[in-house]
């Protein structure tokens with residue numbers, strides 16, 4: 001496949017490396033300097049591209065998606081922090097018969113972890129002697145809250161709506177991403193954790209999504225790709 005990568009940061013570079021290893025052609029890596037207000041995302045610049053992979057910033061992603069969809073390019077985005085704009089972007093995708101796949105987390109392990117967390121929450125439901133909480137840890141440069149922690153909380157509350165599952169965040173060092181749900185009782189502690197060891201897992205998921213997306217119009221998420229939308 002011929003892929004355009006939007007965003008030349010930590011994830012953009014990891015995706016470019018993974019894509020090349022998987023035998024794809026990296027058509028362009030488009031960074032911020034040439035892309036003010038999505039200016040580089042034109043039909044001409046993207047001619048021949050099968051899919052775009054976007055990893056930028058919360059303040060840039062929505063314009064980038066608008067431009068990519070208008071240009072008719074199936075787009076995968078992993079940028080976080082723009083969920084409130086999703087309904088508007090979804091209407092644009094529909095109007096243009098475009099294809100978009102978004103995920104706050106492209107790790108296969110995380111999505112299995114979310115399902116395991118839901119099962120765990122069902123087991124602990126109705127046991128008030130255990131307190132529960134979520135801890136998420138990321139590198140110091142992460143600017144927004146963890147979308148994965150929010151997804152984890154939603155999964156847990158689906159199984160046990162009576163609990164709040166408060167989230168504590170740590171921003172320090174170079175941590176690629178750690179999420180832990182803990183149940184702490186008077187005599188023991190139970191914890192389920194997912195620890196990302198590097199960004200390559202996220203990059204591999206994003207490249208797999210770009211391989212899956214062309215020919216599938218509409219708005220999709222990674223769960224749907226992995227599990228076919230089954231609950």
Ligand SMILES: NC(=O)c1ccc[n+]([C@@H]2O[C@H](COP(=O)([O-])OP(=O)(O)OC[C@H]3O[C@@H](n4cnc5c(N)ncnc54)[C@H](OP(=O)(O)O)[C@@H]3O)[C@@H](O)[C@H]2O)c1
Pocket residue numbers: 006007008009010011012030031032033035036037038055056057058060064077078079080081103104105106107142202
């Ligand atoms: N879904 C997942 O699995 C996953 C995994 C990791 C991270 N993320 C998310 O992905 C996003 C990127 O993460 P990262 O670690 O790669 O961050 P990063 O290292 O800060 O990279 C972001 C890059 O986007 C560039 N940029 C800003 N505006 C742009 C524009 N209009 N066009 C093109 N590039 C632009 C930035 O350039 P400047 O530095 O010049 O501003 C920077 O190089 C964040 O939202 C993060 O939370 C998601």
